[in-house]
Amino acid sequence: MSATLSRHKIDATAVEQAVKASHTALGKRQKEDGHWVFELEADATIPAEYVLLRHFLDRIDEPLEQKIGVYLRRIQGVHGGWSLYTDGKFDLSASVKAYFALKMIGDDINAPHMRRARAAILQHGGAERSNVFTRIQLALYGEVPWHAVPVMPIELMLLPRKAFFSVWNMSYWSRTVIASLLILVTRKPLAINPRGVHVQELFKTPPAQVKDWIRGPYRSIWGRLFTYLDKALRPVVPHIPRSIHAKAIRTTIQFVEERLSAGGLGAIYPSMANVVMMYRVMGVPDDDPRAVEAWQAVQDLLVVKDDEAYCQPCVSPVWDTGLSGLAMMEAATGPKAVQNAETMAALEKAASWLRERQILDVKGDWAINTPHLRPGGWAFQYKNDYYPDVDDTAVVGMLLHRMAPEKNAPAIERAREWIIGMQSSNGGWGAFDIDNDLEALNHIPFSDHGALLDPPTVDVSARCISFLAQLGHPEDKDVIRKGIDYIRKEQEASGSWFGRWGTNYIYGTWSVLCALNIAGVPHDDPMIQRAVAWLESVQNDDGGWGEDCASYEGAPQGVYKESLPTQTAWATLGLMAVGRQESEAVQRGMAYLTQAQDEAGEWHEAPYNAVGFPKVFYLRYHGYKQFFPLMALSRYRNLASSNSGRVEYGF
Template sequence: MLKESSVSKTLSRHGIDVTVVEQAVKASHAALGRRQKGDGHWVFELEADATIPSEYVLLGHFLDRIDTALEQKIGVYLRRIQGDHGGWPLYQDGRFDLSASVKAYFALKMIGDDVDAPHMRRARAAILQHGGAERSNVFTRIQLALYGEVPWDAVPVMPVELMLLPRKAFFSIWNMSYWSRTVIAPLLILAAYKPLALNPRGVHVQELFKRPPARIKDWIRGPYRSVWGRVFTYLDKALRPIVPHIPRSLHEKAIREAVRFIEKRLSGGGLGAIYPSMANVLMMYRVLGVPDDDPRVVQAWEAVQGLLVEKEDEAYCQPCVSPVWDTALSGLAMLEASSGAGAVQPAETKAALEKAAAWLRDRQILDVKGDWAINAPDLRPGGWAFQYENDYYPDVDDTAVVGMLLHRIDPEKNRVAIERAREWIIGMQSSNGGWGAFDIDNDLEALNHIPFSDHGALLDPPTVDVSARCISFLSQLGHPEDIGVIRKGLDYIRSEQEESGSWFGRWGTNYIYGTWSVLCALNIAGVSHDDPMVQRAVAWLESVQNEDGGWGEDCASYEGAPQGVYKTSLPTQTAWATLGLMAVGRRDSEAVQRGMAYLAQQQDEQGEWHEAPYNAVGFPKVFYLRYHGYKQFFPLMALSRYRNLTSSNSGQVEFGF
């Protein structure tokens, strides 16, 4: 924390002490600058729940590629994040999650933990109390089937022949999201061969079942989210006796098509550059008899190893890496700090940001028509992916944020990159005016009710937060010919406002994130600060501010908990809230003043902030994320924005972020 003398003067009778803000900005700017890599980019840890490190352990035992020392460190991590309820949650202090707990227990037993150890007894009791492993989700039952713990009847029917269906077919993989497509393609081959893990230590977890798996007949059952769920369950039952009789020639053709699909998209980043796809590819190659020294397997294995975070006493596996996103956001924060009357090291920062811009330009995808092109065949590529390498799957959120940064750094030097990004984003707008993350009109909602999609996240429909970023980018560029695109996007956003006045945050936690994103977009797009939509959002943000001046929101808000509420304030969400309020002219409001004071008080002597709770989401109710960089660059952005608005004596934000 700041020294007591600084804290005591943070708020004066006229508001926050600007000297304190200046000190906080300088310290944070230096801290973030130290984290920049030599080639110009930033990358922070991206942490999920127990699921991914547990699956990494299981993968090693499936392949008999076991690193005992690494496993021991993963064991330390898994034991540390075990919840008081005995199992494992999906985020910090979250409720018990059955599927995550089954995988974590299985992994710890693989690692060598005694089943009679207190933490294992507690976990087992909690799992059985919640229905046993037989009630875990589809992806967990697939893992169990790979080890022979459950029959393959426990898994929904997913014939590999799906790979042959055309785009217009209801069950076509092209109607699914990018992450579903890349996970399913190798998984279909695994389901076709029904392999058994090598499991060299002979570890099994039958003690986690309330009934012997061989006797269970109701693997595919509700609760159903709609009548479609019941229809598809009947269809699953009807298909089971048919699938074994599909002509062998057709079956083999489908397997070849799956392999072709996968290998076309393989790169140094792995298939889709996300762990589940990458792990499935490794198991697929083993099943197909491809040796471990084959270049394809070597590349796939190295991609998985690149996700590991190994520390002195513990380790975990990330779901993916986030260098493009981290670089763009860090760059915007550093740029804000080095601008205005109180600019921090403007010359040095300019040089650092030019390196970041060059690094980003090199990663713009200009010559690969990814899966998005199935719905936009005439659109030129021009986006950025989230990861180091994932050319088939750029996303519009990263592209918009990178575009805004490049435009602010040097619009002329970056002109070609910006124009290609603009062209691509305009072409990726969905028919309802919004933008999805990776695809256009990927919203065939009935697919979310098939038995395989018990997680309800098979699709990538337009979302408000991504759409807001696209509007911000296009509005910042200011091309008159884009007004119609922007207006259509604004109409979509207006239609999505919650009754409370907030907006849902699909990719960040949650309503605070969504509301901040929208207010920035409305401002730069020229929507009046007096618009009732803006007024309602401001009133909501101010209503959920905490007594200490900060804001916080629980990931449980995705599960029905109150919006914008948490047991404590958090630097990341305080930054989002204050940035949103400042975007619509509330710089001098008491809410913003108190928010700035909170951020200054929470900063440590090294210029950084600390928070343990998760701040983002992969799939609501299923998979949550903790971006370790958020607590560093967003508070810097907010404090710098406040300082710049104060020094210019203006309440107007000129940029859309």
């Protein structure tokens, strides 16, 4: 499609009706205390690990596990195994865990779905070729020997920041997962496994006969070197002096317990589950307050429905509230706004809920690189004070500024100060840390997932630029300029930008176009022109946009078998940000959104729309398909009735 003006206008009445219906539907989903939270779904891995955790501890819950079994069977792929996202290819490690969990639940291994899964696993190399985290799960059950796992001595926790293998050079999620995991790897416990379930039938080679547990494919010469180092360390580790070993254990436990809260360690499932197992291995009684809190944090991740259940990887209330609030705010502004006292009161409740959760008195792990920076960010979850992120902080900051800049000034200023202080040396922003980009660490045997780090990314950087530019402080111009220079260098040859935390190039490109607009980059800048041309080139015949998670694995950018409300909203928001609201592409996108909306004012889509770690772990935000289309339709309506025709906000 070209960027020429539309030859026909979409029916304004249809847009207005869609906005009103969506605004009402989203408003009904707000919690009594003012926040929004939607389900956050991953693949079969987390629900399967949750079942294995219960059997490790002998805390079996038969009715709950039967519901999880229903969920696991439902999402089994046509290839016989389990994928990492909707319609994805077979994934060996997810399939091994799902099969193990179903067998734990009581599924007959000769049932058709179990036979198909087993055949697919064996066809793809067997359980011996699963990834490191899966082999650790298998080692906990005695299915593989502990030497099937890379060497990870607990003494790593003693290394200072400047040491190459220091945990402080790793991302927050790696740090929290590894800390309690090191206790398990050191103690080498064996699961209680009260039903005596084993999965030796998943191995092509008996585990005792496997000679090459630690092997490639290697992404660089570093991988080969680190494999030799792994072999060299094995005979050395048992001879580390007991005093150093004991100190490492104490340091690890101190690290974990300083960061424990009602949200669990790091507020993400893998680290939370490891803490639960750690306490059991250390002999801490289940009724000890620490163990109780750790266990409850895991239970809070469950989504239990009438007929099935699953475990979320984490929860997203701050993110959902910030984005829902921005969508509701967009609907509540403009000449034809859905504005009333009830809406504004609801938004104020959301703002109040968010203000209460700003982290102002905890210097988290981010402070290891910026010890003099005051805290001022928001975390993604309900409670995760050691690990705020700049992406959530920027979104919340933009909402508070748009609602009431004077009333929210103290919170906004602390957020601004923190985000500026979190800028990396290359001008971009990582999500949780500064300059967390020691790439060689992604080549150690433990990091076969290749996601040990939190380097700067375009989408997060764009959000930070949007926030700072929306505030408009003249003294922030150099910070914004450095960020834009980083973004300019990162543009793909196609004209798009990579989306690290959302699927994928449509997400990244939308994020950047919003930032470039509010930062004042002229709309005729060549990088904007290339991005617009790319977005319009991947629009579908029905007027919508869609993108496959397979684009993280080399599939074409911005392409999917069907259009999706979330992707369409991102694409049209990006185009409208740079003055294309009257283009044929945007008109057709608006028509798609109005036609795809149901009678209740909501949208439906099954595909995953975000990513935890590209190629390894994908996410489905259930709220995206509700608040992003509302934001896009409201933005279109507001621009159509605006004198300036320009987007004045950073999102």
